[in-house]
Amino acid sequence: MTKILEVWKDLKFVSDAGGLTDEQIKIVLPVLEEERRQRKHRKIQYLLNRSGIKRVKLLEDFDWKINPKLPKGKESGVGGTCRCGQDPPCHIALLLGDPRG
Numbered sequence: 001m002t003k004i005l006e007v008w009k010d011l012k013f014v015s016d017a018g019g020l021t022d023e024q025i026k027i028v029l030p031v032l033e034e035e036r037r038q039r040k041h042r043k044i045q046y047l048l049n050r051s052g053i054k055r056v057k058l059l060e061d062f063d064w065k066i067n068p069k070l071p072k073g074k075e076s077g078v079g080g081t082c083r084c085g086q087d088p089p090c091h092i093a094l095l096l097g098d099p100r101g
Contacts, residue, residue: 007032011039 004025008017011032020028048056064070 004029004032007036010036 004017004020007029
């Protein structure tokens with residue numbers, strides 16, 4: 001699937017993207033990708049507001065003294081980066097270690 005068709009499907013447009021010329025695609029694709037990114041960010045913000053979470057805690061806020069056996073830092077698989085590029089990050093939860101044991 002081409003990039004324009006993927007974005008077109010994600011944004012749930014009713015019309016067909018097949019009628020666009022290459023020049024039109026080159027012009028409209030960045031706008032549609034930004035719209036998709038903004039919708040995703042707005043959805044995350046909406047869900048966070050609806051969840052009742054007062055403040056999203058970051059890894060730096062975690063009290064490691066509670067359980068010293070927990071692995072610390074990125075070298076142990078804890079943490080990650082937000083892929084949306086927002087500041088503050090939009091991620092909600094971090095994976096602590098390998099879930100398979």
